[in-house]
Amino acid sequence: xxxxxxxxxxxxxxxxxxxxxxxxxxxxxxxxxxxxxxxxxxxxxxxxxxxxxxxxxxxxxxxxxxxxxxxxxxxxxxxxxxxxxxxxxxxxxxxxxxxxxxxxxxxxxxxxxxxxxxxxxxxxxxxxxxxxxxxxxxxxxxxxxxxxxxxxxxxxxxxxxxxxxxxxxxxxxxxxxxxxxx
Amino acid sequence: xxxxxxxxxxxxxxxxxxxxxxxxxxxxxxxxxxxxxxxxxxxxxxxxxxxxxxxxxxxxxxxxxxxxxxxxxxxxxxxxxxxxxxxxxxxxxxxxxxxxxxxxxxxxxxxxxxxxxxxxxxxxxxxxxxxxxxxxxxxxxxxxxxxxxxxxxxxxxxxxxxxxxxxxxxxxxxxxxxxxxxxxxxxxxxxxxxxxxxxxxxxxxxxxxxxxxxxxxxxxxxxxxxxxxxxxxxxxxxxxxxxxxxxxxxxxxxxxxxxxxxxxxxxxxxxxxxxxxxxxxxxxxxxxxxxxxxxxxxxxxxxxxxxxxxxxxxxxxxxxxxx
Numbered sequence: 001x002x003x004x005x006x007x008x009x010x011x012x013x014x015x016x017x018x019x020x021x022x023x024x025x026x027x028x029x030x031x032x033x034x035x036x037x038x039x040x041x042x043x044x045x046x047x048x049x050x051x052x053x054x055x056x057x058x059x060x061x062x063x064x065x066x067x068x069x070x071x072x073x074x075x076x077x078x079x080x081x082x083x084x085x086x087x088x089x090x091x092x093x094x095x096x097x098x099x100x101x102x103x104x105x106x107x108x109x110x111x112x113x114x115x116x117x118x119x120x121x122x123x124x125x126x127x128x129x130x131x132x133x134x135x136x137x138x139x140x141x142x143x144x145x146x147x148x149x150x151x152x153x154x155x156x157x158x159x160x161x162x163x164x165x166x167x168x169x170x171x172x173x174x175x176x177x178x179x180x181x182x
Numbered sequence: 183x184x185x186x187x188x189x190x191x192x193x194x195x196x197x198x199x200x201x202x203x204x205x206x207x208x209x210x211x212x213x214x215x216x217x218x219x220x221x222x223x224x225x226x227x228x229x230x231x232x233x234x235x236x237x238x239x240x241x242x243x244x245x246x247x248x249x250x251x252x253x254x255x256x257x258x259x260x261x262x263x264x265x266x267x268x269x270x271x272x273x274x275x276x277x278x279x280x281x282x283x284x285x286x287x288x289x290x291x292x293x294x295x296x297x298x299x300x301x302x303x304x305x306x307x308x309x310x311x312x313x314x315x316x317x318x319x320x321x322x323x324x325x326x327x328x329x330x331x332x333x334x335x336x337x338x339x340x341x342x343x344x345x346x347x348x349x350x351x352x353x354x355x356x357x358x359x360x361x362x363x364x365x366x367x368x369x370x371x372x373x374x375x376x377x378x379x380x381x382x383x384x385x386x387x388x389x390x391x392x393x394x395x396x397x398x399x400x401x402x403x404x405x406x407x408x409x410x411x412x413x414x415x416x417x418x419x420x421x422x423x424x425x426x427x428x429x430x431x432x433x434x435x436x437x438x439x440x441x442x443x444x445x446x447x448x449x450x451x452x453x454x455x456x457x458x459x460x461x462x463x464x465x466x467x468x469x470x471x472x473x474x475x476x477x478x479x480x481x482x483x484x485x486x487x488x489x490x491x492x493x494x495x496x497x498x499x500x501x502x503x504x505x
Binding site: 160 | 381428431432439441443469472488
């Protein structure tokens with residue numbers, strides 16, 4: 001429930017008041033912060049924009065400490081049109097559903113906000129709770145011994161129709177050494 | 183007149199080219215085209231099983247087709263949790279690791295069930311006879327069944343169950359030369375059409391850390407004119423689709439990976455130097471419906487695998503040579 005509202009926020013689909021309320025709860029809950037970070041990562045990856053460097057949070061926090069500007073959502077607060085102009089066409093007509101747009105164009109601001117929240121949250125709390133972003137230096141985690149067929153199956157699978165889980169590959173290795181006659 | 187008589191004789195004697203057969207093939211081909219398009223153009227969500235050898239895997243799929251293209255999520259329901267999110271040609275794989283992290287892999291992946299049929303059916307009609315079979319049922323839907331009968335011994339027979347109402351492929355079996363099912367996909371439940379909520383096509387796997395593993399480090403597509411290693415005479419109907427260099431777990435040097443296809447079945451050829459002090463495994467083996475054949479050429483190891491009969495991978499391996 002919370003996750004789907006968060007996702008709506010990332011996509012710029014929440015009303016102003018709802019967004020502020022949700023941001024307040026994000027600040028308080030680590031799980032939501034992680035989810036928030038993940039949603040942005042996915043968005044960035046899908047848009048093929050570069051990911052944050054591994055030490056982004058650290059560097060940002062350090063810089064923020066030197067120069068304590070408050071990056072509050074209030075900064076993108078909307079203005080209501082004067083009452084007498086409401087419903088008028090033309091240049092006086094302002095959007096009826098002002099949104100906090102945090103995706104795409106505003107992604108830099110959004111990411112800064114995440115880092116800011118992580119910084120705020122970690123200040124005075126245990127350090128392990130920060131959402132970390134790691135760019136893997138190497139290929140997938142499961143580096144396995146050379147003499148098995150699982151890696152070939154995985155590579156082949158990219159071009160065939162089969163989606164199998166890692167467990168199958170493990171079993172495949174076992175089966176092959178049993179049945180391979182060696 | 184004499185030519186006409188000859189033609190008439192041929193029609194009677196050789197059932198393979200009878201007019202009825204040609205008409206039937208055309209009808210069957212319409213179903214195939216319908217199935218190839220439906221898997222890409224329809225909205226659907228459901229659960230399917232993939233059975234191969236004595237393994238059964240269950241996955242859930244949600245597929246959304248809208249003005250921005252195809253969006254899809256496939257998640258495994260048994261074994262290791264894994265979510266594959268596809269946005270058109272972009273595929274991201276999410277999986278948790280032992281440290282409560284989420285590993286996000288950007289990768290390429292062939293079309294998955296029910297999108298088993300390629301957009302271009304030329305390869306299939308060249309290598310298989312497409313035949314209307316009978317009517318049947320799959321996942322509670324009335325289906326038209328189609329048989330893809332191989333024209334030679336280098337590929338398997340396939341049976342397809344296509345939803346009569348929408349054209350969506352609901353079940354697909356691969357059968358060997360003894361007509362035994364060696365692998366099959368089947369929806370156990372499916373909803374076709376209607377709205378697919380955004381929630382259904384977003385990743386759910388969460389974790390404390392996010393590890394992004396980048397595909398370019400794993401495989402690099404090579405120019406087609408890289409001809410250090412070639413397959414001189416691939417089995418009939420198979421042609422090379424791509425060639426790449428890839429890093430593989432536990433190997434110090436990149437492995438060359440050549441991919442062949444007959445329009446439906448895929449065969450991979452891997453070439454790599456034999457690691458020092460490592461005695462390579464040789465000969466034929468298999469994993470589920472995947473046949474594997476390994477041999478050496480000098481100091482190089484050749485590994486061929488594919489969802490094809492054993493003879494096909496063996497012939498492919500024996501036809502590899504260094505230029």
